Amino acid sequence: MLFLLKKLVAKLLLPPTLPLLLALAGLLALKRWPRAGRCLIALGLFGLWLFSTPVSVDWLARQLETARPPSAAELASAQAIVVLAGGKERYAPEYGGNSPNQISLGRLRYGARLARQTGLPLLLTGGAPSGGRPEATLMAEALQLDFGLQARWVESASLDTHDNARFSAALLRQAGVHRIVLVSDASHLPRARYEFERAGLSVIDGPTRYLGGNGEQRYSWLPNGNAAQTGHQIAHEWLGRLAQQLRTPI
Structure with missing residues (x-):
């Protein structure tokens, strides 16, 4: 049960689910709290762009991919x-x-x-x-x-x-x-x-399976499906590292 709960929480915190939830919360808040609502919508849209655009996904991947093949x-x-x-x-x-x-x-x-x-x-x-x-x-x-x-x-x-x-x-x-x-x-x-x-x-x-360095050279600022799939994997790794540090802080 604990394992399934962990997986559910992870899915809610990963793109595209989390950015969509933020944007939805912003829409619901617009009437009563317009400034907060606009901020949430902007944050959600930025998250969708960040994790589905070749140039940003490539940069995020390179920060993780520090290992090199063995000699x-x-x-x-x-x-x-x-x-x-x-x-x-x-x-x-x-x-x-x-x-x-x-x-x-x-x-x-x-x-x-x-x-x-x-x-x-x-x-x-x-x-x-x-x-x-x-x-x-x-x-x-x-x-x-x-x-x-x-x-x-x-x-x-x-x-x-x-x-x-x-x-x-x-x-x-x-x-x-x-x-x-x-x-x-x-x-x-x-x-x-x-x-x-x-x-x-x-x-x-x-x-x-290096994910960084494989991004498209043309239109690298425009979101696409391949980058979104890679962005989901990269976000999963960043979330996993955060959970690892919270469990066993260095």
């Missing part, structure tokens, strides 16, 4: 590769039901490449926060069928990044593994690394 020396010191799930497609009849979504597949692809490059074992982590089959299980199937590799560990009980770290660390400790390459979106990696280091692991960054 050969760093990879040589690692003992395992951990790939974080990022969601699933609930309706994928061509794959027999569920399938890893594009986020999970992007991370899995880079994890598979690193595994081939280094020969390191793979741990896949991700449960089923929305019900159905666990994300890590779906990723393990894709890894075997589509990439020709076998995961050493499949952690399928976690519901969020904090769980990913705790449950993965417990599996790895049993195998004597303490230094890992952590694969996730470049924007998500700082938050994920923090959790895995708190769980007692030494972490080498394995960033993929």
Whole structure:
């Protein structure tokens, strides 16, 4: 119940929901409090623009994406590769039901490449926060069928990044593994690394799926659907970092 409440609160605080709620509140307040109403409408419209425009979304993404791909020396010191799930497609009849979504597949692809490059074992982590089959299980199937590799560990009980770290660390400790390459979106990696280091692991960054630097050059000040989708992801990461700091302040 607590997990579902957390997800609901997050959805209300993310674009486009929060900016729309602010604009709606402003419309309702216009008659009685015209100045406050206009401010709320302006704030809501600005929020919609900010998180759906290539130039601003690109800038926000770059502030998060500080991790760089690992060097050969760093990879040589690692003992395992951990790939974080990022969601699933609930309706994928061509794959027999569920399938890893594009986020999970992007991370899995880079994890598979690193595994081939280094020969390191793979741990896949991700449960089923929305019900159905666990994300890590779906990723393990894709890894075997589509990439020709076998995961050493499949952690399928976690519901969020904090769980990913705790449950993965417990599996790895049993195998004597303490230094890992952590694969996730470049924007998500700082938050994920923090959790895995708190769980007692030494972490080498394995960033993929950079969102910054891919914005349109033309009409970059005009909102579009692709930027809005990316803006939602970036806002989710900023909100996650805030929640992380409130839970365990540095």
